[in-house]
Amino acid sequence: MKHVAVIGGTRGIGAGVVKVLADRKWRVTATGVGEAEIEEFRSVQIAPDVTATQLDVTDQAAVDAFFAEFDRLDGLVNCAGILARGREYEIETFIAVIDVNLTGTMRTCLAAHPLLARSGGAIVNTASMLSYFGGPLVPAYSASKGGVAQLTKALAGRWAADGVRVNAVAPGWIETEMTEQLRADPARNGPILGRTPLNRWGKTEEVGELVAWLLSDAAGFVTGSVYPVDGGYAAM
Numbered sequence: 001m002k003h004v005a006v007i008g009g010t011r012g013i014g015a016g017v018v019k020v021l022a023d024r025k026w027r028v029t030a031t032g033v034g035e036a037e038i039e040e041f042r043s044v045q046i047a048p049d050v051t052a053t054q055l056d057v058t059d060q061a062a063v064d065a066f067f068a069e070f071d072r073l074d075g076l077v078n079c080a081g082i083l084a085r086g087r088e089y090e091i092e093t094f095i096a097v098i099d100v101n102l103t104g105t106m107r108t109c110l111a112a113h114p115l116l117a118r119s120g121g122a123i124v125n126t127a128s129m130l131s132y133f134g135g136p137l138v139p140a141y142s143a144s145k146g147g148v149a150q151l152t153k154a155l156a157g158r159w160a161a162d163g164v165r166v167n168a169v170a171p172g173w174i175e176t177e178m179t180e181q182l183r184a185d186p187a188r189n190g191p192i193l194g195r196t197p198l199n200r201w202g203k204t205e206e207v208g209e210l211v212a213w214l215l216s217d218a219a220g221f222v223t224g225s226v227y228p229v230d231g232g233y234a235a236m
Contacts, residue, residue, distance in 0.1 A: 008080030016204020022047035031055035057104030073115035101144035156224030172230020197232035
């Protein structure tokens with residue numbers, strides 16, 4: 001049974017990814033940031049081969065210890081991310097967002113690399129539609145996700161010789177806890193749907209389906225790519 005770690009897998013897009021991978025009969029280790037979040041995730045009982053644990057991706061020692069527990073790892077999915085809409089022009093907040101979204105992704109990729117090189121595994125990072133254009137209220141989030149897209153390409157080029165593929169997904173407007181207020185506000189929801197050719201919000205499992213394919217042997221000749229999952233939003 002293949003084993004994948006989903007960082008930030010206890011909520012949002014990460015939880016959707018975990019569900020899809022569990023349906024594929026993968027063994028999944030999901031991480032979250034707090035015990036309450038993890039306990040809520042565990043209460044859902046997704047599948048017997050899904051476990052959850054706490055991990056702070058800004059803590060290098062914790063990241064190293066997390067991956068040291070594994071004898072084998074076939075996939076890594078980086079979904080941990082934060083934003084602070086309207087506050088990211090404060091430099092301390094800007095640094096904190098970058099540390100989680102971009103540097104945190106690099107920390108887990110580096111720590112997982114030896115395991116993935118042994119198994120011929122794959123990495124899927126989470127970029128964003130804001131990898132392609134800026135978000136005026138979220139400069140740190142925008143910069144971090146643009147960075148994730150370019151980091152993905154850099155790692156793909158460096159680690160191809162090790163047999164490790166590295167790709168990314170770039171979600172658009174997805175139904176998660178983070179977007180709940182936007183969906184409930186007609187003044188915000190209307191323009192979002194108006195620009196989205198498919199005229200709806202995406203589901204977390206729809207991102208998960210692409211992630212599952214990128215991790216699979218069916219995508220064996222795919223590396224260094226960033227795939228939008230946004231209903232056509234970034235194309236408009």
